[in-house]
């Protein structure tokens with residue numbers, strides 16, 4: 001066992017910032033190995049809090065509440081990357097160990113910083129430019145060309161805060177959509193498919209990765225993931241090299257994901273990184289020897305990583321919005337593993353649950 005001095009023992013509390021479905025699945029995995037989970041969230045009655053030992057509902061800038069959280073949960077992790085820097089600082093000041101390193105969270109919060117960082121690690125991305133006005137957008141378009149995508153630098157998710165441009169004539173409408181927020185223009189990747197790599201690094205520097213995931217998006221939201229991905233061993237090796245490099249740079253502890261575009265010529269272009277467990281890794285709950293959630297918990301609490309081998313071919317389908325109303329039919333399908341996140345209200349585009357189907361033997 002690693003990190004004996006700093007690691008958690010069964011019965012001790014792991015803190016999780018954020019109360020969404022990723023926090024919920026992390027909490028379930030932590031409970032399985034005997035840890036208590038304390039959730040800190042600004043949302044009352046969150047999906048994670050309903051499976052956790054304790055919840056503190058507070059604002060992410062409430063230093064007194066954060067300190068109370070850190071007094072009981074010596075190690076704190078996060079289910080989302082948009083943790084304000086001041087929140088992480090307050091937890092560290094109160095004596096908590098925050099994993100992964102807040103520097104990795106900070107880079108992943110800003111699409112411009114993230115792509116600049118990935119390029120500095122020799123991980124290629126699409127061409128991009130920072131855009132703070134319509135004039136800057138027009139200048140960026142003349143360099144990058146169309147088609148292109150304009151995105152807010154911060155706080156976008158599930159395809160929100162994005163505008164696609166087919167030609168220069170779309171510039172004004174696209175800039176309007178940013179509502180004045182700092183933005184990034186990205187060249188459009190005419191990819192053959194999208195893939196992601198999910199890997200973990202332990203507190204002792206050990207490394208484990210899952211098989212490459214192949215992802216389909218609809219309207220900017222992940223709709224399904226299949227394993228094995230249709231990609232060569234060379235592509236998998238390139239993805240592994242990229243994720244290892246990023247993790248080593250931050251002396252990273254926990255699970256980290258990189259999303260890529262796979263081009264027709266086999267080139268792998270990074271889209272974004274997520275310093276956390278990822279929707280494209282939900283198949284690992286049934287489809288791998290250790291789920292991404294247990295793996296992340298093991299890493300951050302200082303335990304040895306588990307084996308990440310895939311045991312079957314997998315298809316994970318997200319239940320988005322009204323898809324989840326089919327829960328009874330899915331629950332009575334013997335080939336389906338149903339997961340519902342316990343969200344109190346259904347909205348179009350909201351991730352309500354997912355279904356995983358396995359096929360044996362694995363290819």
Ligand SMILES: Nc1ncnc2c1ncn2[C@@H]1O[C@H](COP(=O)(O)OP(=O)(O)O)[C@@H](O)[C@H]1O
Nearest residue numbers: 126149156157158159160186187188189217220
């Ligand atoms: N530069 C791009 N070229 C082609 N497709 C893109 C590009 N950027 C985003 N997309 C498409 O939109 C999806 C969501 O965009 P992404 O940048 O990953 O934002 P989010 O943070 O919302 O996941 C991507 O998975 C991809 O399908």
Ligand SMILES: [Mg+2]
Nearest residue numbers: 158259271272
């Ligand atoms: Mg994405």
